Amino acid sequence: MNKISIQLRSNKLIIIGGIYSNIEAFNKFLSIAQKPIYKNIPIINTGDIFAYFSEPNKAIDLVRKNKIISIMGNCEESIAFDAEDCGCGFKKNSACDLLTSQWFPYSKNNISIKNKQWLKQLPYQIVLNYKSKKYLVCHGSPRKINEFILPSTSKNIIQNLSINYDGVIAGHCGIPFTRYLKNSFWHNSGAIGLPPNDGTKKGWFSIIDLGNSKIEHKSFTYNHLTTFKKMMKIKLNVHYAKTLKTGYWPSTDIFKKYDLEILKKPIPSKGIIQNQIYNSIH
Ligand SMILES: [Fe+2]
Numbered sequence: 529m530n531k532i533s534i535q536l537r538s539n540k541l542i543i544i545g546g547i548y549s550n551i552e553a554f555n556k557f558l559s560i561a562q563k564p565i566y567k568n569i570p571i572i573n574t575g576d577i578f579a580y581f582s583e584p585n586k587a588i589d590l591v592r593k594n595k596i597i598s599i600m601g602n603c604e605e606s607i608a609f610d611a612e613d614c615g616c617g618f619k620k621n622s623a624c625d626l627l628t629s630q631w632f633p634y635s636k637n638n639i640s641i642k643n644k645q646w647l648k649q650l651p652y653q654i655v656l657n658y659k660s661k662k663y664l665v666c667h668g669s670p671r672k673i674n675e676f677i678l679p680s681t682s683k684n685i686i687q688n689l690s691i692n693y694d695g696v697i698a699g700h701c702g703i704p705f706t707r708y709l710k711n712s713f714w715h716n717s718g719a720i721g722l723p724p725n726d727g728t729k730k731g732w733f734s735i736i737d738l739g740n741s742k743i744e745h746k747s748f749t750y751n752h753l754t755t756f757k758k759m760m761k762i763k764l765n766v767h768y769a770k771t772l773k774t775g776y777w778p779s780t781d782i783f784k785k786y787d788l789e790i791l792k793k794p795i796p797s798k799g800i801i802q803n804q805i806y807n808s809i810h
Contacts, residue, residue: 531653534597538570539658539739545574545601545699546719547591549581549635553721553731554590556750560733561594569735572654574699574717575601575667580768581721582758584635588643600650601667601699602674606632607639608647615674630765658738661694668700676701677714679800680786686714697736701782703791704732704745705800715743718799722768725783726791727775734799745799 542561547554561571573596578584591598600608602615613632639647652673654665668675669689677686678701690696690712697715703725704718718724718732730747737743752772759769767778780788790800 529652530600530650531655532651533655533657536570536656536658536738538568539737540569541656541736541738542566542569542571543574543697543715543717543734543736544571544596544720545717546576546579546702546721547573547587548576548579548719548721549584549587549631550721550731550755551581551583551586551590552752552755553750554587556748557720557731557733558590558594560746560748566735571596572656572665572697573598574665574697575599576603576699576719577601578607578635578639579603579721580631580765580771581755582634582762582764583638585639585643588639588646592643592646597654598650599654599665599667600647600652600673603635604647604650605673607636608644608650631768634764655693656697661738662692663695663697663738664690664693665697667698669698670696674700676782677716678703678783678787679705679707679790679802680784687712690714703787703800704734704747704795705802706743706745707802713743718745718747718795722771722777723775724791724795725775725777725780726793726795728794729772729775732799745797747795747797 577587577591606615656663664670667673669677677698686707687709695713702719702722705716707714717734720731723730729752730749732747735744756769756772771777
């Protein structure tokens, strides 16, 4: 597994993930990231640049053009190494598995050879060194690229996964949440291109200030109807296209009851913040 190490010069980071080929959402994020308050802050992408929506190649072009530091998600890995499916980790014949069969071949046919080569060289994980501290950037979890770590994941699992780091920054599950642990944290910025199944039409990213150990979740709206219309025009992934309008995913197979309870209401603007006390109920 290709794992690289970066020495950070900046104490601040912008974290993104789950662009999912949604160009309208990604362009809106990029316009926010260009604001003077975010100037010169490195952008780190936890993976899944493309998936459900209609412009996978353009999404990769924009990541490259904007010099966004990226790791390999399961979507990148599957296309780069010619897998037969997206490797999301969905159960065979589950609703998610069946829905994947629509967007995966589409992405495969619409990503240039040059971009496929670029995907191949992406690191699987990045260790960020800041002063004497170490933070890990990974896709699903440090042990598995497609592991779903969610708000419902137990204290013991999260604690053990982050034991070697002062913080873990992960992606894959698309839910914006931060769990504060005894000597560490687990953070997911949520997804740029897919609302977090909470009935809203929002994209999410985050700002981490390692100097002050401060994590801020941020959300934004964008012209989701344009993305929807593009999908309908080519009759791609109608179920996911509808998610842009309803704010709910076509399948909730990955969630446990606890997650679904949280997602009954729109996620608050500060994201889902959990402390370790929460874990005592599991
Ligand atoms: Fe993923």
